[in-house]
Amino acid sequence: MLFAILNGLSTGAAVFLVAAGLTFVFGILRVMNFAHGHFFMIGAYVAFSIIGQHTDSTLNYVLVSLLAGAVVAVLGVITDFTVLRRLRNVDHAYMMIATFALLMVASGASKLIWGLDSYSISPPPAFEGGFSLSDTIFIPAFSAFVFGIGVVVFLVLDVVIHRSWVGKIMQSVAHDSWMAGQLGINVPVLYTGAVVLAFFLAGLAGGLLLPNQGLSPGLAFSYLLHAFVAVIIGGLGNIRGAFVASMLMGLIESISLVLLPNVPGLTIYVVMVGFLLWRPQGLFGQGGAH
Amino acid sequence: MSGTRTALFIVIGVLILASAPFWTSQAIVFLIGLTLIDAVFALSWNLLFGFTGLTTFGHAAFFAVGAYATALALRMHAPIHFLVLLAGVALLGAVLSVLVGMVVLRRAAGIALAILTMALGEILHIIIGYSVALGREDGMSGIPRPKLNLFVTNLNLASGNNYYWFLCIVCALVAGALCWLTFGRVGRVLRSIQQDPERTAFLGVNVARYRLLSFTIAGAIAALAGGLYTPWVQTITPDLADTFRSAQPMLNALLGGAQSFWGPVVGTALFALVNFSTRTLAGLSELVVGIVLLLVILIAPTGVMGLLGKLRKKRTEAPAAEPSAPAAPRNSSAPMASADAKLAPVKEGGQ
Numbered sequence: 358m359l360f361a362i363l364n365g366l367s368t369g370a371a372v373f374l375v376a377a378g379l380t381f382v383f384g385i386l387r388v389m390n391f392a393h394g395h396f397f398m399i400g401a402y403v404a405f406s407i408i409g410q411h412t413d414s415t416l417n418y419v420l421v422s423l424l425a426g427a428v429v430a431v432l433g434v435i436t437d438f439t440v441l442r443r444l445r446n447v448d449h450a451y452m453m454i455a456t457f458a459l460l461m462v463a464s465g466a467s468k469l470i471w472g473l474d475s476y477s478i479s480p481p482p483a484f485e486g487g488f489s490l491s492d493t494i495f496i497p498a499f500s501a502f503v504f505g506i507g508v509v510v511f512l513v514l515d516v517v518i519h520r521s522w523v524g525k526i527m528q529s530v531a532h533d534s535w536m537a538g539q540l541g542i543n544v545p546v547l548y549t550g551a552v553v554l555a556f557f558l559a560g561l562a563g564g565l566l567l568p569n570q571g572l573s574p575g576l577a578f579s580y581l582l583h584a585f586v587a588v589i590i591g592g593l594g595n596i597r598g599a600f601v602a603s604m605l606m607g608l609i610e611s612i613s614l615v616l617l618p619n620v621p622g623l624t625i626y627v628v629m630v631g632f633l634l635w636r637p638q639g640l641f642g643q644g645g646a647h
Numbered sequence: 648m649s650g651t652r653t654a655l656f657i658v659i660g661v662l663i664l665a666s667a668p669f670w671t672s673q674a675i676v677f678l679i680g681l682t683l684i685d686a687v688f689a690l691s692w693n694l695l696f697g698f699t700g701l702t703t704f705g706h707a708a709f710f711a712v713g714a715y716a717t718a719l720a721l722r723m724h725a726p727i728h729f730l731v732l733l734a735g736v737a738l739l740g741a742v743l744s745v746l747v748g749m750v751v752l753r754r755a756a757g758i759a760l761a762i763l764t765m766a767l768g769e770i771l772h773i774i775i776g777y778s779v780a781l782g783r784e785d786g787m788s789g790i791p792r793p794k795l796n797l798f799v800t801n802l803n804l805a806s807g808n809n810y811y812w813f814l815c816i817v818c819a820l821v822a823g824a825l826c827w828l829t830f831g832r833v834g835r836v837l838r839s840i841q842q843d844p845e846r847t848a849f850l851g852v853n854v855a856r857y858r859l860l861s862f863t864i865a866g867a868i869a870a871l872a873g874g875l876y877t878p879w880v881q882t883i884t885p886d887l888a889d890t891f892r893s894a895q896p897m898l899n900a901l902l903g904g905a906q907s908f909w910g911p912v913v914g915t916a917l918f919a920l921v922n923f924s925t926r927t928l929a930g931l932s933e934l935v936v937g938i939v940l941l942l943v944i945l946i947a948p949t950g951v952m953g954l955l956g957k958l959r960k961k962r963t964e965a966p967a968a969e970p971s972a973p974a975a976p977r978n979s980s981a982p983m984a985s986a987d988a989k990l991a992p993v994k995e996g997g998q
Contacts, residue, residue: 389758443945450702451944453761454901457894458940465934578890582769589762623777626770633763634750 361611367500369607370507371569374562376584376591376599377514378555384594385531385551387449388441391456394581395463396432396556398574400425400563402471405478405572415481422564429560430553437552442545460577468574475573503569510558511600518596527551531594586629657819665815668808677879680811682919683818684876685895689903689911690825691868692896697905698829699861700841701752704761704893705768709740709866711775711888713873718787718883719780729793729804733817733874740870741863748862752855765890772888786884790877804878814875821868822912828864829908837861898936902943904950913951 379393404425408417440459444452480499518524530537530547538544570576587606591598606625613624664683668676688710695701713736720732727735751763775781782788792804795813804810828834836857839847848854877883886892895918896911903914918936925932947954 389761440941440945449757450696453702453758454897455941455944457897458937458944461933461937462941463937465931465937469931469934582890585762586766589759593758623770623773626766626773629766630763630770633759633766 358612358615361615362608363496364500365608365611366604367504367607368610369604370504371562371566372580372583372587372606373507373600373603374510374566375559375580376587376603377510377596378558378562379584380588380591380594380596380599381514381558382551382555383588384596385527386441386445386548387594388452388456389593390459390555391453391581392436392459392463393555393559394577394584395460395467396429397559397563397580398577399432399463399467400429400560401567401572401576402467402563403428403560404564404567405476406471418481419565422561422567425564426557426559426561429563430557433553433556434549436556437549441552442548445548464574464577473574478568478572480568499568503566506565507600507603511596514596515600583625586625590629590632657823661815661819665812668811676808676811678919678923680814680879681876682915683814684872684879685899685919686912686915687818687821687875688869688872689896689899689915690822690908691865691872693900693905693908693911694825694829694837694861694865694868696897696900697907697910698834698841699837699858700844701858701862702757702761703764703862704890704897705764705766706865706869706896707888707890707892708764708768708771709744709869710873710876710892711771711885712743713737713740713870714877714883714887715775715781715787715873716870717874717877718790721790721793721878722787724791729795732793733871736874737867737871740873741867743870744863744866745859747866748859752858752862765893768888768890768893772885772890775885775888781885784885786882786886788882790881790883792878792881810878814879817875821871825864825868826908833857833860898940900950902940902950904952904954906949907952907956910950910952917951 375394375397379390382388382390382393400422404421407421407424436459440455441452444455480502518527526537526542527547529540530542530544534544583606584603587599587603589602590605591600591602606628609628610622610625617624664679667679671679688706692703692706695703695706716736716739717732720727747767751760751767776784792810794803795809804813829837836847836852839850840852840854840857844854873887876887899914899918900911901914902917903912904910921935921939922932925935943950949956
């Protein structure tokens, strides 16, 4: 059981890495980006193309992940200019469906470029072992590392959004973009910045989580759904909420795997449906980038 | 557009489709049949999106319920008249969607509604995947086509192209009924709800009840489409309930034009063409479909039908004395699309 909890925290951190960008974009632009999971996957594929199946050193692995983040961020700029910018004043439903179309483009393109095979990637040598708490509980070092990354990314984002000058501006834009524009803030540039940051996070997460779950065309969708659940439960646009909800979800998932081993994957949706009916506004309320 | 012309185009379209087995191969007839079912499915989703203003992402769940219920009944050789079975499937879809709608529509709107319906669809997908009676991930295969007792004669739907013609008739009837509903009193109330729920409520309309009604009809028709699908393909898998399947009617409706009643039918035909011409390369059809959809949303949010409507308007406005200038059908390669394109009542400027 303790193992399940620790494992759940690591899963939760992985989900948070994807959910962070999703909820961030929603907080500022009010766009639910269905394609987020696929850009995460593209990040993973880019990293994979560079380092192959064996990561030789931790430094390379981190650098490659950053590079993957940068590549996806460039894709983010392109997406923003070609699609998101044009749909800013159109009905929400069209934006949602446009991001769904992006999802299909990303999915189709990655299938064409990288094929349908799945690969598994070994973590860098430094994380190959693990440490045992007792005779029965063994924690792979890489899980601990994933959890650590999740926490670090969360803390950085949280400080940037709540304590920094840029974060304050972002909050004001999220709160009332018209008024922010009147006060001389360049709202379109800020929007693009938010998109780029979110895409960068997706690509970075793709590279970093590469050894965590391997690589296959189905990767994007499983993460997308989990991140959606986390974002919804945490309250749309709420980074703190997304973090707490991701952790909760990781826990629910891994504990239910112990308690209900016959139906993996089901509990999380049941929890989400129940939760949405109980509190549609999310755990911590909905807000612009809190 | 006069009623006789509309009727004429419908007759021509039905004749072209019904004669398909005489002028094309068996494989193409099979694909046309699939497209017909998809078109009905897309029409049912568009009743929610285009005419009530509800965006749901889990419509495939109802389709899958219909498909699996029919499969179970046919597998057991239940002594039920096939038409009664189809009606029962539609009723099952209606009951389910009333239950779901009562809970879901009350609590959620906008994005929450989209995600909630998506999650419900995914739950069904997972449950089917684990259910032994429903064949788990492998699905159910070898489902027999039924016999149809027409009192005068016994029509065996398993032989020849009988089921195809049966499919044509039922799909046409369902589409006609939906059309009648959409342009009738109920449809008008629904459209006013889509445009402004608050004002409609102010006029004394029970908005929640009409939304639920729309949700129920859409669910029932989706289940019926599922019921028609099962004997046609004879093999069903849990994929029927997954999110991509739910996205299909959205793509179809948006490509064709969600603001026009026949838009989803046109879109389904076009998508079928794209899929058919890109079937050889994995990922290519997804890429093409995605790009086409993006272009449609960016350039012509009213879809193909919206574009046609604009063209027609320009033409009729230029020579003012010529009221019956025909709109050129852009998609003459799809028989159904070109027949329907002309009789579409296009509503302008919907965004």
